[in-house]
Amino acid sequence: MKAAVTYKAWAAFVAVTAVCQTGLADFPADFFRFPVNAAVLLLWAVGLYVACTERRDWAVTRLLLAPHSTYALLAAFLAACLVQGFCSQRLTATWWFVGITAALLSHLLCATVRRARAGRPRRVRFLLVHAGVLLAVGGGFWGAPDTQTVRMALVPGQTERRAVSPEGRVAHMSRGLQLLRFRTETYPDGSPKRYEADIRTDDGAELTLAVNRPYALTWKDRLYLMATTPRYCVVEWVSQPWMYVQAAGILLLAAGCVLLFVQGTGRKRKEETQDDDMG
Amino acid sequence: MTTWDDFGAFALTALLLWAAGAVAAALRRRAALAAVLTAAGICVYAAFIAAYWAGLQRPPLRTIGETRLWYALFIMVAGLATFARWRYRWILAFTTVMAAVFTAMNLLRPEIHDQTLMPALQSGWFVPHVTVYIFAYAVLGCAFLMAVASLFSRPERCLATADSLTCVGAAFLTLGLLSGALWAKDAWGDYWSWDPKETWAAATWAIYLLYIHLRLRLRARCRRLAAALLIAGFACLQMCWYGVNYLPAAKGSIHVYAQAAPQEGAVLSRIRFTL
Numbered sequence: 253m254k255a256a257v258t259y260k261a262w263a264a265f266v267a268v269t270a271v272c273q274t275g276l277a278d279f280p281a282d283f284f285r286f287p288v289n290a291a292v293l294l295l296w297a298v299g300l301y302v303a304c305t306e307r308r309d310w311a312v313t314r315l316l317l318a319p320h321s322t323y324a325l326l327a328a329f330l331a332a333c334l335v336q337g338f339c340s341q342r343l344t345a346t347w348w349f350v351g352i353t354a355a356l357l358s359h360l361l362c363a364t365v366r367r368a369r370a371g372r373p374r375r376v377r378f379l380l381v382h383a384g385v386l387l388a389v390g391g392g393f394w395g396a397p398d399t400q401t402v403r404m405a406l407v408p409g410q411t412e413r414r415a416v417s418p419e420g421r422v423a424h425m426s427r428g429l430q431l432l433r434f435r436t437e438t439y440p441d442g443s444p445k446r447y448e449a450d451i452r453t454d455d456g457a458e459l460t461l462a463v464n465r466p467y468a469l470t471w472k473d474r475l476y477l478m479a480t481t482p483r484y485c486v487v488e489w490v491s492q493p494w495m496y497v498q499a500a501g502i503l504l505l506a507a508g509c510v511l512l513f514v515q516g517t518g519r520k521r522k523e524e525t526q527d528d529d530m531g
Numbered sequence: 532m533t534t535w536d537d538f539g540a541f542a543l544t545a546l547l548l549w550a551a552g553a554v555a556a557a558l559r560r561r562a563a564l565a566a567v568l569t570a571a572g573i574c575v576y577a578a579f580i581a582a583y584w585a586g587l588q589r590p591p592l593r594t595i596g597e598t599r600l601w602y603a604l605f606i607m608v609a610g611l612a613t614f615a616r617w618r619y620r621w622i623l624a625f626t627t628v629m630a631a632v633f634t635a636m637n638l639l640r641p642e643i644h645d646q647t648l649m650p651a652l653q654s655g656w657f658v659p660h661v662t663v664y665i666f667a668y669a670v671l672g673c674a675f676l677m678a679v680a681s682l683f684s685r686p687e688r689c690l691a692t693a694d695s696l697t698c699v700g701a702a703f704l705t706l707g708l709l710s711g712a713l714w715a716k717d718a719w720g721d722y723w724s725w726d727p728k729e730t731w732a733a734a735t736w737a738i739y740l741l742y743i744h745l746r747l748r749l750r751a752r753c754r755r756l757a758a759a760l761l762i763a764g765f766a767c768l769q770m771c772w773y774g775v776n777y778l779p780a781a782k783g784s785i786h787v788y789a790q791a792a793p794q795e796g797a798v799l800s801r802i803r804f805t806l
Binding site: 323337342392447463495510516 | 647648653654694699705706709716721722725727730731734737740741744745748770775779782783
């Protein structure tokens with residue numbers, strides 16, 4: 253596919269997402285909670301795999317596999333990050349931000365599938381880096397509707413089940429938490445040095461929370477100590493079932509980066525000299 | 532015990548050695564002497580950081596001023612490695628000027644150092660995350676210098692060197708990003724929360740990824756664009772490092788550690804739910 257056609261196609265795509273944003277509210281992420289997101293993810297992954305392997309003549313496949321799509325989508329993602337960087341308002345739920353991220357992930361999946369089937373040099377590095385980004389970013393993207401973060405204010409001696417969401421909605425949690433005691437240490441100038449809280453769950457388990465030391469309540473739920481005041485502690489309850497997908501992506505990407513460092517550009521010095529002569 | 536008051540003597544000694552190294556590098560057949568002088572300066576600067584670390588009883592990585600210390604050290608390490616590998620005679624002079632600027636900033640604003648380390652920074656991820664990031668910044672600083680040089684002479688040779696530096700820098704930048712994500716999961720519950728600092732980190736990362744992909748395929752057809760991307764990447768990197776603190780968007784950032792508020796917990800509590 254020609255470069256100009258590729259750039260025009262992606263510009264049109266971004267324009268459509270911008271039109272959606274002006275005509276509609278933010279992207280309805282809540283609709284994509286499990287199992288809807290899992291079903292859509294399956295359709296998306298299988299559809300793109302089939303397109304990349306069996307239907308390479310389709311226009312959409314050629315667009316997604318075009319090298320210039322990498323430049324166009326990375327530039328679009330960069331522009332989206334810059335807009336968000338200068339803006340105080342959270343824009344990551346807008347149609348255009350979601351659209352650009354989805355397009356980038358689709359392109360990434362197609363490129364990964366294509367390279368996995370071709371025996372080119374540095375294939376392992378390519379697959380580690382690209383599959384790592386795919387899982388790390390994709391896990392956050394597809395798993396965002398299932399992530400739930402709520403806050404609980406715990407007063408010593410009382411068992412609390414109520415929590416408040418960022419939108420101010422009150423939720424009743426599956427387990428009650430009782431604050432047994434908490435400790436706060438400060439530096440001589442009054443700035444905080446350490447704070448910890450001892451907590452008992454209503455099934456009798458006792459745990460200690462501190463900053464940077466969360467507690468895994470279940471495979472998907474973790475408790476974090478966020479703040480202490482003279483009267484109570486604030487505990488954050490984060491439920492994030494897709495965190496393992498992201499963790500797997502982070503590990504793959506880290507391994508790919510080590511290879512990137514070791515192998516470098518992979519270009520030979522002779523080739524550099526030839527290029528210099530040409531330049 | 533080594534304190535901040537000793538920094539001037541160490542810094543001056545190191546800067547003199549680096550300047551002598553840069554002069555030796557500019558002269559023909561003095562490459563070995565240049566490398567030795569620069570390495571000696573690096574050892575002096577590193578000795579101060581190590582002794583200051585011991586005196587502070589915490590890693591000197593908390594404030595912008597402390598990260599500048601590491602940047603001045605790493606930009607010289609990256610400059611020396613570039614000189615040893617590719618023999619650019621001018622690179623040590625430029626890295627010395629950059630290190631001198633960052634050292635001078637620290638000498639002029641010594642009030643930014645104190646012994647406190649707030650709870651959020653008391654993590655095993657603190658030292659690897661910050662040092663890996665600052666090393667990436669330093670290597671990408673050298674890539675920026677090569678990009679500027681490519682605008683004036685021997686573009687492909689300069690950009691080929693910039694390619695290698697960007698590969699190393701991007702690898703470390705990504706490792707810094709990933710260690711930050713793992714730390715954020717432990718500290719705040721999510722790997723990524725689009726905090727202003729994280730957003731600028733993503734923008735910086737995207738620029739270098741774009742550069743790497745463009746150079747992989749287009750090479751000679753995109754020299755000016757490639758150089759412009761490295762220059763923009765360097766500007767974005769400065770934004771991510773300290774520029775973001777001056778943006779209105781950073782008022783609610785969970786990454787602002789320079790002024791430790793007495794009620795950090797309460798501040799965190801308020802901030803997290805406004806994101």
